[in-house]
Amino acid sequence: MSGPQFVVHENKQDLSAAVARSLGEEIVAAQRARGIAHLVLTGGSMGGGTLAGLRDQHGPEIDWSSVHFWWGDERFVPLGDEDRNDAEARDALLDHIDVPDGNVHVMAPSGGDFGDDLDAGAAAYAQELARYAAPGADVPAFDVLMLGVGPDAHIASLFPQHPAQRDVDASAIPVRESPKPPPLRISLSYPAINAARQVWFLVSGEEKAQAVAHATSADADPWDYPASGAHGTEATIWWLDKAAASQLPS
Numbered sequence: 001m002s003g004p005q006f007v008v009h010e011n012k013q014d015l016s017a018a019v020a021r022s023l024g025e026e027i028v029a030a031q032r033a034r035g036i037a038h039l040v041l042t043g044g045s046m047g048g049g050t051l052a053g054l055r056d057q058h059g060p061e062i063d064w065s066s067v068h069f070w071w072g073d074e075r076f077v078p079l080g081d082e083d084r085n086d087a088e089a090r091d092a093l094l095d096h097i098d099v100p101d102g103n104v105h106v107m108a109p110s111g112g113d114f115g116d117d118l119d120a121g122a123a124a125y126a127q128e129l130a131r132y133a134a135p136g137a138d139v140p141a142f143d144v145l146m147l148g149v150g151p152d153a154h155i156a157s158l159f160p161q162h163p164a165q166r167d168v169d170a171s172a173i174p175v176r177e178s179p180k181p182p183p184l185r186i187s188l189s190y191p192a193i194n195a196a197r198q199v200w201f202l203v204s205g206e207e208k209a210q211a212v213a214h215a216t217s218a219d220a221d222p223w224d225y226p227a228s229g230a231h232g233t234e235a236t237i238w239w240l241d242k243a244a245a246s247q248l249p250s
């Protein structure tokens, strides 16, 4: 594993266009190399913008029938609730492409097959991940796993000083008392995130600059800055706009 790379663009719009371009290239490369691509999507505004760009730029080149979509985290609210990360991904991309339903691996909603049982919902996602994993692994080696980053440096639903960070025995974990609403969520755990070939942080805006600087400093502790605990096995890329990069040492 090499150190993190930084890619800085002028503004948020340029950034999401660049991420979308590279994501399309990585999907095509993964399909050529292995016949399949596994992507992990993120919520947040960067996540949606990137997916919309992917549809516009790369639609015709990609064989969507062999692209699998996973999520880094999800809010445990009813399906169709606009707070769900999958709702945004559907609007931006999934409803506009020819992807089989079975390739879209959503995390359980509340009130669905598992009712209000958050633990069962998380366990079901871990099982689904295991179905696509290589022998001996718990999760697929995701080609690209995207993460938004909060102003507190949280990633997925792993928050600073929150005990869910220490839940490393399962690939998908229940998160209770999230400091950011809603309180109940399902998240990938660190081991699942760190099984990805490439981890991409998508960050824009001045309000994230401090989090970016802290999380990328050599002595950052994931307990305080969760983003510092996520790494790809092949690459870790911080995609930033100028404002988000503004507190990095030059």
Ligand SMILES: O=C(O)[C@H](O)[C@@H](O)[C@H](O)[C@H](O)COP(=O)(O)O
Residues within 6 Å of the ligand: 042, 043, 044, 045, 046, 047, 073, 148, 149, 150, 151, 154, 155, 156, 180, 181, 202, 204
């Ligand atoms: O789960 C959540 O409450 C949010 O979705 C959150 O984790 C988001 O992804 C980041 O805060 C980055 O969001 P932006 O890309 O919009 O800044």
